[in-house]
Amino acid sequence: MVQAKAWLLAKHFDGFPTESNFELKLEQLPEPKDGEVLLEAVFLSVDPYMRPFSRVRMNEGEVMIGTQVAKVIQSKNAEFAVGSHVVGRCGWRTHTVCDTTGLTPVMVDWPEDVSLSLALGAIGMPGLTALYGLEEVLGLQAGETLLVNAAAGAVGSVVGQIAKIKGCRVVGSAGSDAKVAFLKELGFDRTINYKTVGSLDQALREAAPEGYDCYFENVGGQFSSVAIHQMNNYGRIAVCGCISLYNDTTPQTGPYPHLTMIFKQLKMEGFMQSRWEHKHPESLKRLMAWMKEGKLQCREHITEGFDNMPAAFMGLLQGENTGKAIIKV
Numbered sequence: 129m130v131q132a133k134a135w136l137l138a139k140h141f142d143g144f145p146t147e148s149n150f151e152l153k154l155e156q157l158p159e160p161k162d163g164e165v166l167l168e169a170v171f172l173s174v175d176p177y178m179r180p181f182s183r184v185r186m187n188e189g190e191v192m193i194g195t196q197v198a199k200v201i202q203s204k205n206a207e208f209a210v211g212s213h214v215v216g217r218c219g220w221r222t223h224t225v226c227d228t229t230g231l232t233p234v235m236v237d238w239p240e241d242v243s244l245s246l247a248l249g250a251i252g253m254p255g256l257t258a259l260y261g262l263e264e265v266l267g268l269q270a271g272e273t274l275l276v277n278a279a280a281g282a283v284g285s286v287v288g289q290i291a292k293i294k295g296c297r298v299v300g301s302a303g304s305d306a307k308v309a310f311l312k313e314l315g316f317d318r319t320i321n322y323k324t325v326g327s328l329d330q331a332l333r334e335a336a337p338e339g340y341d342c343y344f345e346n347v348g349g350q351f352s353s354v355a356i357h358q359m360n361n362y363g364r365i366a367v368c369g370c371i372s373l374y375n376d377t378t379p380q381t382g383p384y385p386h387l388t389m390i391f392k393q394l395k396m397e398g399f400m401q402s403r404w405e406h407k408h409p410e411s412l413k414r415l416m417a418w419m420k421e422g423k424l425q426c427r428e429h430i431t432e433g434f435d436n437m438p439a440a441f442m443g444l445l446q447g448e449n450t451g452k453a454i455i456k457v
């Protein structure tokens with residue numbers, strides 16, 4: 129019999145998460161039945177969506193939602209061999225007994241010299257989000273100027289690099305000098321530290337005097353209110369996330385974008401990467417190929433130890449990570 133550790137949502141978040149929102153539980157797992165597998169987590173993901181989704185998708189006392197790369201350590205399902213790896217929506221747990229619903233085998237020809245943790249990052253959900261936001265939502269064209277915020281994070285860092293591959297001019301905003309230095313390493317044309325810049329409006333204008341054709345929105349709130357004025361006529365905005373609003377207890381209010389949207393005839397579209405799930409296998413191959421060609425760099429911020437998951441999650445919401453935030457068990 130295997131003992132699993134699991135992090136529960138002890139109490140719904142109210143404002144910024146604290147240790148008291150989480151509870152560590154030990155569970156004795158049953159033997160897998162026919163069709164089931166026993167998984168052991170190798171890498172787990174902490175993501176911003178967990179904060180807003182917990183409120184709408186979870187009850188108190190449930191295991192925190194989340195995805196992991198896990199090794200199959202017992203199998204009563206011929207399609208999942210012992211020793212193989214899967215990406216699974218198992219939540220924050222070290223071991224899981226489950227039927228194979230929601231499990232995706234890691235890409236068959238995953239190269240031996242590439243860490244499997246990237247299946248939670250650039251060669252996984254965040255990479256796919258970047259790709260679909262640029263191609264399906266924005267329809268980014270060579271020669272255009274793109275703005276992306278939270279640019280040194282899991283999604284943003286891939287957004288900027290794909291936009292460079294596509295022959296665009298890229299301006300990235302991030303929250304520290306070290307992050308901005310990282311963006312320069314990645315080939316971003318202009319960078320902004322939004323925390324230290326005197327006037328964000330002026331910095332955005334100086335970074336792209338010709339204006340922005342496309343805006344990949346990860347942050348929302350005040351940043352968005354400033355940036356929208358710098359869009360070119362007929363500009364496109366992909367609303368991927370709004371992390372600056374996730375911990376609000378009282379909703380932020382205006383300025384509202386409507387007049388600017390009308391005068392500049394802007395198009396704004398929210399999206400979730402899952403809309404293009406049918407394209408995932410092909411898209412993951414494209415991301416992997418770019419990485420192997422050296423066109424896509426994948427930085428990770430690794431926290432050691434399952435017990436440190438809540439701290440890693442809170443760190444992510446405070447901007448501690450450069451690249452994808454990962455927990456190594």
Ligand SMILES: NC(=O)c1ccc[n+]([C@@H]2O[C@H](COP(=O)([O-])OP(=O)(O)OC[C@H]3O[C@@H](n4cnc5c(N)ncnc54)[C@H](OP(=O)(O)O)[C@@H]3O)[C@@H](O)[C@H]2O)c1
Nearest residue numbers: 176281282283302303346368369370371372399400401447
């Ligand atoms: N629509 C979808 O399908 C989809 C899928 C994945 C992710 N997302 C969204 O995409 C965004 C980025 O996600 P990610 O996984 O790549 O996370 P991430 O960028 O790796 O990490 C979050 C980053 O957000 C920034 N941040 C945190 N609080 C902030 C605040 N109050 N104001 C401004 N910036 C703040 C921090 O960077 P700084 O130091 O630069 O502030 C932090 O490092 C999130 O909004 C997420 O919800 C959407």
